[in-house]
Amino acid sequence: MMxxxxxxxxxxxxxxxxxxxxRWTKDDSGGYRIIHKDKLLRIRSLENGIFALxxxxxxxxxxxxxxxxxxxxxxxxxxxxxxxxxxxxxxxCERGKGIRILRQDPWETLISFIISQNRNxxxxxxxxxxxxxxxxxxxxxxxxxxxxxxxxxxxxxMSDEALAACRLGYRCRYVKAAAADVxxxxxxxxxxxxxxxxxxxxxxxxxxxxxIKVASCVSLFGLHHVDAFxxxxxIRRILENEYPDGYPKEKYKPYNGIYQQYMFYGYRExxxxx
DNA sequence: TTCCAGGTGGACA
DNA sequence: TGTCCACATGGA
Numbered sequence: 001m002m003x004x005x006x007x008x009x010x011x012x013x014x015x016x017x018x019x020x021x022x023r024w025t026k027d028d029s030g031g032y033r034i035i036h037k038d039k040l041l042r043i044r045s046l047e048n049g050i051f052a053l054x055x056x057x058x059x060x061x062x063x064x065x066x067x068x069x070x071x072x073x074x075x076x077x078x079x080x081x082x083x084x085x086x087x088x089x090x091x092x093c094e095r096g097k098g099i100r101i102l103r104q105d106p107w108e109t110l111i112s113f114i115i116s117q118n119r120n121x122x123x124x125x126x127x128x129x130x131x132x133x134x135x136x137x138x139x140x141x142x143x144x145x146x147x148x149x150x151x152x153x154x155x156x157x158m159s160d161e162a163l164a165a166c167r168l169g170y171r172c173r174y175v176k177a178a179a180a181d182v183x184x185x186x187x188x189x190x191x192x193x194x195x196x197x198x199x200x201x202x203x204x205x206x207x208x209x210x211x212i213k214v215a216s217c218v219s220l221f222g223l224h225h226v227d228a229f230x231x232x233x234x235i236r237r238i239l240e241n242e243y244p245d246g247y248p249k250e251k252y253k254p255y256n257g258i259y260q261q262y263m264f265y266g267y268r269e270x271x272x273x274x
Numbered sequence: 275t276t277c278c279a280g281g282t283g284g285a286c287a
Numbered sequence: 288t289g290t291c292c293a294c295a296t297g298g299a
Contacts, residue, residue, distance in 0.1 A: 019280055117281040123297050124280080169295030174282085211282050232280035264280075 002057055005050050009074040011098020012045055018099045018265050019121055020221045022112050022128045023149070033146075035132075036067055037105055040139070040146050069100050069224070077255050078262075088242040089252075089259060095269060096262035101226055106189040107182060108149040109222025110204070113214045114174045123167075130166040134158070155179040174209020181207050193223050200225060220257040227254040234272070238263050 012032055016024040023035045031044025031052070041064060042054035053060060065071075078097065083090040111131075116124045128149075135154050136147035155163075156179045163172045181187040187207060192200045200223060204215035216230035229249065231239070239247055252259050 113280075116279090118279060118294080119281095119296075120279040120298055122299095126297085164295095167296065169297095170282095170293090171295080209282065213281060217280070230280070233278090234280070268280090 001052060001054055002060060003046070003050055003052050004060065005048070006070065007049055008070070008072075009078070009098045010049070010051075010068070010070075010100065012043065012051075014096060014098040014265065015100060015102065018096070018261055019268070020217075020261065021102055021104065022121075022125045023132075035146055035148070036063070038137075038139070038148055039063055040141055067103050069103055072100070072226075074100055074258070077258050080252075080255070081259070086248075088238075089263065092262040092266040093259070095266035099258075099261055099265055101220065101224065101258055101261065103224050104222055105149070106192070106218060106222035107152065110178055110182075110189065110207075110210075110214075110218045111149075111155070111175055113217040113221075114178055114207075114209050115168060115171055116217070117171065117209075117211075117214060127167050131155075131163075131168075134162055134166055152179040152183040156183050171209065174207075177208040178210065189222070192219075197225055197228060200228075220260075226257045229256040229260050232264075234264050234267050235260060237271075238267050 015021070016026065016032055021034075025033045027033055027042065029044050031042055034041045034043065039055075039059070044052045046052055053064065055064060078093040081089045081093050112124065112128055115127050115131075119127075132147040132149055135150035135158055137150075139146055139148065150158075155175060160172065163175065168175060178187070182189065187203060192203055195203070197219065200219050201212065201215045204210050204218055205212060210218075213230055213232055216228045219225040219228035220230060229235075249256055
């Protein structure tokens with residue numbers, strides 16, 4: 001166990017509820033259990049921006065500091081939005097204050113967002129967890145077991161029945177297609193970290209079952225291209241209702257993805273799920 | 275029970 | 288190029 005103080009925006013509940021991560025589980029203490037690559041972290045908010053983490057300082061510095069994107073100044077990103085110029089976005093920033101764009105594993109993000117299409121968030125979490133339990137490596141920690149996210153070869157080796165049992169529905173063949181493209185080298189996710197947005201979207205939409213929306217989510221949440229701007233049903237509503245004359249994307253470069261996340265969270269909080 | 279969900283591929287005009 | 292529809296499942 002260690003404690004750290006985080007002075008910038010950082011709200012666990014809001015990140016967990018922001019629709020970018022599907023393997024955060026709330027525990028009895030009000031904290032979260034997070035699985036990222038081959039690590040499990042328990043994290044809990046104390047007071048005055050202090051957080052308790054179940055890892056060593058070394059692991060925190062090597063893994064979690066980066067995962068939580070703690071080098072980025074999210075307050076400064078929020079402050080670029082002026083209430084008088086864009087009252088809706090200013091409202092959304094305030095509402096979603098504390099959200100950060102996690103630096104998640106691109107492969108896991110790709111499969112998770114393929115699974116996400118045309119489903120609500122609880123159903124996505126359920127399928128992702130079933131997939132991990134079915135095909136992921138089992139780990140033990142303090143008598144508590146958890147499963148890693150399965151790699152492309154492992155998913156490729158799963159039977160159709162086993163995949164279907166993860167309740168993927170018609171997305172089974174998309175998940176297999178993505179696994180094949182990565183395993184056989186047609187899609188190099190690591191290379192895309194440094195690719196242009198145009199090239200990234202083109203490469204990702206080359207996978208059967210990946211359209212512009214899923215590709216944008218992978219770009220934003222898996223490759224950390226923070227200007228990527230996924231448009232789902234919620235963002236479409238926002239653009240129609242709040243920006244009938246057009247959304248000023250140019251103005252908000254290079255942080256469109258972060259603002260998109262504030263808007264998604266705020267609108268969904270206000271008009272969606274109870 | 276009904277509607278809808280962090281959509282996409284494919285058919286058709 | 289644009290529009291329409293099926294798709295599989297479960298949460299609310």
